[in-house]
Amino acid sequence: MTTIGFIGLGHMGHPMAQNLLKAGFKVFVHDVVPDAVQSMTKEGAIVAHSLGELAQESDVIITSVQTGQQVVDICLPHDGIFSHIKAGKLFIDCSSIDIATTHMLHEEAEKLHISMLDAPVSGGVAGAQAATLTFMVGGSSENFERAKPVLQVMGKKIVHAGASGSGQTAKICNNLLLGISMVGVCEAFALADKLGLDQKKFFDISSSASGQCWAMTSYCPVPGIIENAPSNNQYKPGFMAKMMLKDLRLAHHAAEAVNAAIPLGAAVAELYELYVNQGFGETDFSGILQFISNQKRTD
Numbered sequence: 137m138t139t140i141g142f143i144g145l146g147h148m149g150h151p152m153a154q155n156l157l158k159a160g161f162k163v164f165v166h167d168v169v170p171d172a173v174q175s176m177t178k179e180g181a182i183v184a185h186s187l188g189e190l191a192q193e194s195d196v197i198i199t200s201v202q203t204g205q206q207v208v209d210i211c212l213p214h215d216g217i218f219s220h221i222k223a224g225k226l227f228i229d230c231s232s233i234d235i236a237t238t239h240m241l242h243e244e245a246e247k248l249h250i251s252m253l254d255a256p257v258s259g260g261v262a263g264a265q266a267a268t269l270t271f272m273v274g275g276s277s278e279n280f281e282r283a284k285p286v287l288q289v290m291g292k293k294i295v296h297a298g299a300s301g302s303g304q305t306a307k308i309c310n311n312l313l314l315g316i317s318m319v320g321v322c323e324a325f326a327l328a329d330k331l332g333l334d335q336k337k338f339f340d341i342s343s344s345a346s347g348q349c350w351a352m353t354s355y356c357p358v359p360g361i362i363e364n365a366p367s368n369n370q371y372k373p374g375f376m377a378k379m380m381l382k383d384l385r386l387a388h389h390a391a392e393a394v395n396a397a398i399p400l401g402a403a404v405a406e407l408y409e410l411y412v413n414q415g416f417g418e419t420d421f422s423g424i425l426q427f428i429s430n431q432k433r434t435d
Contacts, residue, residue: 138195138196138286139162139163139164139195140153140156140161140163140194140196141163141184141190141191141193141198142156142163142164142165142181142197142198143167143187143197143198143199143200143217144167144199144231145172145173146167146201147261147264148230148260149230150172150175151265152230152290153176154176154179154265155267155289155290156286156289156290157176157179159289161286163180163182164182164183164189164193164194165183165184166184166186166187187215187217188217188220189220191217194221195225196226196228196283197217197225197228198230198286199211199229199230199231200230200231202382203382204237204238206231207231208240211244218244218250221248223249224249224251225251226253226282226283227251227253228253228255228286229241229256230255231256232256232304232307232379234386234389234390235304235308235386235393236393238301238303239300241254242254242300251278251279251282253275253280253283254273254275254302254303254304255272255273255274255303256307257269257270258270258272258310260373261373261374262364262374267290267291267292269290269292270291270292270294270295271293271295271303272297272303273294273303274297274303274304274305275299276299276300280296305390308383308390311380311387312398314350314351314380315383315405316400316401316404317349317351318357318380318421318422320349321357322357322422322424322425322429323428325358325425325429326425326428329429336360339358357422357423366420366422371420371422371423372419373418373420374420374421375420376417376418376420376421377412377416377418377419377421377423377424378412378417380408381405381408381409381412381417384404384405385405387401407428408424410427411424411427414427
């Protein structure tokens with residue numbers, strides 16, 4: 137039996153680890169929040185009292201945390217997993233972090249003969265719960281094939297994006313597009329409403345016309361239209377607005393590094409920064425509809 141070490145039991149990590157347990161894997165878990173660990177032990181997971189213990193016990197280690205610095209702090213200190221994981225074992229980072237940090241971690245892993253993949257996900261909490269996530273995987277083809285039986289338990293679509301860092305590149309570009317399209321959908325609904333057009337009527341028209349996109353048809357920000365969308369649950373995440381802002385900032389830094397222009401991404405990041413600064417960082421990112429609906433022209 138393959139033993140999995142899972143680090144990071146938040147909104148995404150918890151259901152991902154649950155699905156590994158349901159599939160029959162032996163799972164060691166670690167998190168800085170004791171209640172998160174306790175919840176998983178009730179479902180059959182084993183507590184790892186330190187990162188070192190988790191690394192020594194596991195054939196595959198998965199991290200699902202929020203920032204590049206958190207991944208570095210998990211991997212590189214003397215008591216981190218890179219100091220204790222056995223050569224040849226597999227490390228999969230499912231966090232969404234900056235490309236530079238990802239490349240640095242791949243380089244350190246290679247020095248220590250650790251097999252590493254960067255494998256961020258798309259699909260939100262609902263996708264994590266239903267095991268329908270999309271995994272965007274960067275690393276060698278050999279390591280990708282090794283990881284597939286594990287990733288397929290948690291996701292529906294597992295894509296080898298390319299060499300190390302390609303997974304993070306794909307995730308950053310995907311979420312740049314998602315943030316832009318969500319704001320576009322929100323602006324269109326807000327304008328339609330102010331012009332007196334029924335929002336359900338607008339959805340029925342645009343969802344089958346040229347304005348159709350995932351942010352409208354699968355994650356509609358207007359309540360009462362898409363049954364399982366966060367808008368129907370008081371904008372409980374889903375995907376938190378502060379995480380969308382983080383990913384838009386990652387896109388900004390990535391674009392700077394290669395001298396690429398992302399003017400719409402910059403404008404959308406400013407909107408999400410205003411929204412988050414008003415105290416809505418932990419609401420779903422589709423809740424920005426309420427912010428946009430309340431805006432007025434200033435010119």
